[in-house]
Amino acid sequence: MRTVLHSDLNNCFASIESIAHPEYRKIPFAVGGDEELRHGIILAKNECAKKYGIKTGEPLLSARQKCPELTVVKPNFELYDTYCSAVRQMYSDYTDQVEAFGMDECWLDVTGSASLFGSGRSIAEEIRRRVKKEFDLTVSIGVSFNKVFAKLGSDYKKPDAVTEITPENYREIVWPLAVEDLLFVGRATKAKLNRIGVRTIGDLANTSENFLATLLGKNGVMLYQYANGRDASPVRSLSEADVIKSIGNSTTPPRDMQNEQDVNVIFHMLAEQVCRRLRSHALKCSVVQIHLRSNELTTMERQMHLKSPTDLSDTVCATAMELLREHYRFALPLRSVGIRAAELSEADRPVQLTIYGDEEKEDKLRKIEMAKDAIIRKYGKESIRRAVLLTDKTLLPQREVSAPTSVFRSH
Ligand SMILES: [Mg+2]
Structure with a gap:
């Protein structure tokens, strides 16, 4: 199932x-x-x-x-898309089968994720908590054995709720609902069904399939199957629908950044967030971009190619600092800064080994960062922090990410 x-x-x-x-x-x-x-x-x-x-x-x-x-x-x-994309990114921590339905709804097939993250309900509860904590938004989630019932579950109780619809309880939960609550029952179909006395999804489930085929054609057969919990349509994977083009985060700290040391603290935080997301998608970047906005709201963007692709926050942060030193003189304090990882490639793609033998060091660093990912996933963002982030608390934002940004390329 x-x-x-x-x-x-x-x-x-x-x-x-x-x-x-x-x-x-x-x-x-x-x-x-x-x-x-x-x-x-x-x-x-x-x-x-x-x-x-x-x-x-x-x-x-x-x-x-x-x-x-x-x-x-x-x-x-634009703002809504930024948030919705970032939430979708978070969903893909749990499965690569994430199918968007409109801007703010998604199906996730988590059948294969149970050994890593627990049951469907526990994954749903974790997502519900994370969306609240990380984005200050709420979701309602349906958990079921097919897409149609999962969608009904997310409509069933809102906001900030999880509803599970199982083969055992669907007759009690789904069947009393109005027939137009079922996916793809539009106004015309509802009118036709009402005319033959079908008002609830249960009525539909208990009407003869042949009769529905006569009344509504192929659509009638499909709806009959849906009402009886027989929807086999697969959840498309995100990679089929969208290809991630770049991953970036930016933030506006509580006070303006006056010098390189200030920005260094924030860049460390941003580089960690960006690289954590790169690793969760098994991606590496070949380009690091920085975005600077002064307290007079003038902006500047600069980027640099790396010698080899990376998903390590030390490398990304060092590159960002190099760009900053090269291009900004602090004539004006900075209001906000951002880091973006671009020209992404799959992390397991083989790379040419260099004669300098940095690979061993890189490998060690990656293992450390991945161990940190696991701790953060289990105990939350506050559980582990670089010492540099503790040097000046006046710089640390209340909410770490003010504008989570991801750019999706659509077909
Ligand atoms: Mg909605």
């Missing part, structure tokens, strides 16, 4: 906006189209706005009638 998770970020756009604007959490708040143009709709709303009966897809005008004090902001899709 397969174990499939469906993870859905709750109130995604509204939640992401609330990270930068915590004051939105307490008031009715929505992300929506242009109000002045009078054709805007609600794209996402927070829990508070939900209480006024405001619905996603509803015209702004009618939402305003329900709640005149509703705060509406225009969507920032």
Whole structure:
């Protein structure tokens, strides 16, 4: 039997906006189209706005009638994509079979991950906790033996919840649900099914398959199978859908960085995060880029090719520092900095050995870093830290990553 998770970020756009604007959490708040143009709709709303009966897809005008004090902001899709990509990256810590469904939903096939990470439910609980801790967002997750029921599970209880649908309990949980809750039952199909008295998924499951085939064609057979827990469609792997082009993190520390030593502390932190992610995807980078933003918000980007591909934070950090020394004179303090690893290749691709014999040292360092990955995975980010990160606590951000960024190349 397969174990499939469906993870859905709750109130995604509204939640992401609330990270930068915590004051939105307490008031009715929505992300929506242009109000002045009078054709805007609600794209996402927070829990508070939900209480006024405001619905996603509803015209702004009618939402305003329900709640005149509703705060509406225009969507920032680039920002949402940044977060959603970073969350997807995190999912791929557990399996390489991660299939995106829209921007903020994913299926994960974790059938083969049980020996490493435990049961489907325990993986789901860990993901739920990590999303909260690492991104300040919540997910609802369905755990089941196929994709259709996993999706129903993530819809079943929100926010911040896990629902497991098993071969033993699906009749109790799934069958009482309205038939239109089933994936691919649209408005027209719902109307046809309602007309023959099929109102719940259970009704659908107990209708004759032949009759449904006559009524709805091939679609009818498919829906009948779905309602009875027979969905064999596979979870596509991330590598089939997207190829990771680069991995980067940036941060804005609580105070501006005045000199090289300050930046060194932050670069160490960022290089570790970036390399941890490289290793989790079994990738190495051949290019290191740095991004600098001064306190007057001028920005600069510089990059350097490495002699050989790496996934080691010492090498990435040293390269970033070299770029900084080469290109920045601290005429202005720095507000934020970032590191990006680019020109990625698979880590196990053989490389030409150099005559200098650095490989042995590299190998040792990699073993140390991988041991640290394991400790962090088990005990959390705070459990192990480089001494350099403890030298100046005024620089360390409350939340380590202010803008997790990954760039996906789509086909
Ligand atoms: Mg969602």
